[in-house]
Amino acid sequence: MGRSRSATLVLAYLMIHRNMTLVDAIRQVAKNRCVLPNRGFLKQLRELDQQLVQQRRQARHSEAAEKACEQAL
Secondary structure, eight states: OOSSHHHHHHHHHHHHHSOOOHHHHHHHHHTTSOOOOOHHHHHHHHHHHHHHHHHHHHHHHHHHHHHHHHHHO
16 A cells, blocks of 8 residues: 555655655665555656756756856955
């Protein structure tokens, strides 16, 4: 019980709020519970992972640009 839908929600939470990748989130949850998201949920998690990686990359780039501007002043 709770191997697909519940696990998917926990994985998404870890990815969003703990800044984990999908692989890291699966490894973390699998230490304590059986994790088996169905194909549809796994596809959505992969899409979320890609979006989060892109957002984090953009945020790091913006922070670096801001620091460079501050140092130039």
